[in-house]
Amino acid sequence: QKEVEQDPGPLSVPEGAIVSLNCTYSNSAFQYFMWYRQYSRKGPELLMYTYSSGNKEDGRFTAQVDKSSKYISLFIRDSQPSDSATYLCAMKVDSSYKLIFGSGTRLLVRP
């Protein structure tokens, strides 16, 4: 079993839709949770960074962590074609430990 599981997609939605991206994990020691966006032929770009449980909002993006279920989510409101990319979840045990990535979900937002 992988430490971090993520549905590879692709997920195709119309412009303006609310998008929900999810990851599950098995290591209860994970404390830091991140979402990265990766455009084709580019490096991952940090979108959201949360510590422990709860919600965090930044513009159209909301990150949610449920440590009791070992489940994290990223919600994108009013999705745009420019949001079309691969979204990677990542997590780590403490501030200096290595990141463990999910395999990424491809998102396509249709105009």
Add this chain to the structure above:
Amino acid sequence: EAGVAQSPRYKIIEKRQSVAFWCNPISGHATLYWYQQILGQGPKLLIQFQNNGVVDDSQLPKDRFSAERLKGVDSTLKIQPAKLEDSAVYLCASRGTGSQPQHFGDGTRLSIL
């Protein structure tokens, strides 16, 4: 602030040849990482440096991969000899102090023929 710089962007070699990648991290970032990202997968950590010392190289195939970070700034990753399964994007990332997140370069796309 300039980002993480990597070169070359693309490299095509034949199996059993050698190849080297270069990374220049964000100025002042003491921690540097090399990742391997195979198509359809998330990045996998190969090696982590703190200044010019190795913190974690547990997933680096040491029989063929080597990395160094001279003077705690730039870093090079070398593969010798390359195998077909080494075809991937090699990403470099750097991080500042404390709980700051990692910032990635755009990677070197390696194809082995």
